[in-house]
Amino acid sequence: MPQDFQLLPKIINGAVGSMTGVACVYPLDFVKTRLQNQQIGPNGEKQYTSIADCFRKSIRNEGILGMYRGISVIFLLVSPEKAVKLAANDYFRFHLTQTDGSLPMPHQMLAGAAAGCFQVLVATPMEFIKIQLQDAGRVAKDGRVTERITARSIFAKMYRERGIFGLYRGIGPTAFRDILFSLIYFPLFAGINDLGPRKANSEDAVPWVSFLGGLIAGCTSAFVVTPFDVVKTRLQALKKRAGEQEFHGIMDCFVKTWRNEGITALFKGGLCRIMVISPMYGIVQTIYFLGVGEAICDKLFK
Template sequence: MSGKPPPAPAPKFNLLPKIVNGGIAGIVGVSIVFPIDLVKTRLQNQTIGPNGERQYKSMLDCFKQTYRAEGYFGMYRGSGVNILLITPEKAIKLAANDFFRYHLSKPDGSITLLNQMIAGGSAGACQIVITTPMELLKIQMQDAGRVAAQIKAAGGKVGKRVTAWGLTKKLIAENGILGLYKGVTATAGRDISFSVVYFPTFAILSKLGIRNKEDITPPFWWSFLSGCIAGSFGALAVNPLDVVKTRMQTLTKGSGERQYTGIMDCVTTTMKHEGPLAFFKGGACRMMVIAPLFGIAQTVYYLGIAEYLLGYKRDKIV
């Protein structure tokens, strides 16, 4: 008989606590950064007039105008639908990435960079079933104040305030369930690309924080910093796709603002009238949203709150 000890059994993948952790992480993160996300949406949607005029001069100016016109709670317009749907969205995204990483790992638990990218992209593809309607509804709510301000400035009458439920019923009545999936191709392009960049970057940075072989995860502050850095990098990389997605999903346009027939029309029209820098509108805001959002989300996720509550053993980072 060989003196070698039997190989250690492969760790079991527990999906339930990962889903719960993802949901908790999403709610905590989005509640904190939502006002910045609202500013990001409004900056991405504003177009430059023929004489270079614009509604918001900067991110700070957008904050000031929104607060002045709509008050503190105006900064949270659309947060209800976002908080409601961010739970399944983040649960799917974070849990699916771990699921695909688990099945794409080698027997010794290691995983190649290519497989990390495939796992991340697959997770991004899974989440769009929730992300697309969530983003569609959120954008209408977030951008309503900007359009209303334009109408008031032109001396027009602002219509009845839009609600997420009212908009949902209207879209389903007009186009069925597919009405909630306007811009799904642009959303898929953004989310898959982001996840391909984000998850491998986060995993590499997280491993650097593990000093002892016995440690399952790095310190919580290292997870937070890793999420922030990876989120910032991923957000900036895919910002052009986010601009296109936001414009494609904005149903109510302001006076003189352009409508787009498809993704390529949006890209070519934006390039023609606003130049390449238009694709980085709201980039700083997006980085300020995504960095703490994913920093907070990954910290909550890797603290293993659900494992503690449900009595599961925590998994080691691979």
């Protein structure tokens, strides 16, 4: 690796930024999962009628802390996931940059897609466990979770029944979602970031430009890949309410969802997903470019 590319500071930047972003938007992610897993009944009945209704019912039945169910798993795994994704994108961009300093759009997209591939390896088990924890109250009869469901119990049950590969249930749609997301997100963010004013005596953009770039790029990418996120969520949700369909693979889930609930069902939770992803990536990118990792490494290794 070239000596002027420092990987460790970028990993630290990604970890700190992602944990901060997740803490800010996690309740919205909780609601997004519930809305995506909800299937319309034969008479058009719905458990949740809107984002606000899902918030209200979830808080009433499970309390404020219930909205943070599964966040410990995210904190444990989100750091390597987002850190690897952001650092990998920079790594590939660095090596794909041409000798004249330019980085053609196909190279930017390739760097983003490669970063998404690395993300999938970490994201799939994390998302699988998170969805079981977030969806527990929805599948309970009255919305309350009577048995204690923990990340450890989910991991142990799946490992016992299907081995370590059981945690990679839903890896197909996760790969489609994350690789396509990164392929769109990183070139778009870089384009927006390059348009803004620079810091004094620096080539880096001012913080508000990085925040705005993360916001817009995150919003656009999140909307485009929402159908894959819906399919992934439904395939990873093991427990169903009475009368809900089972799915056997990506195409089966796409076809049944479209046929029984319409095309709009593939964008369920889309607004909520945008409300989660857009500010989270704005926060992540702002902190990433503030250079927290560089400061930490300077103190540790000087």
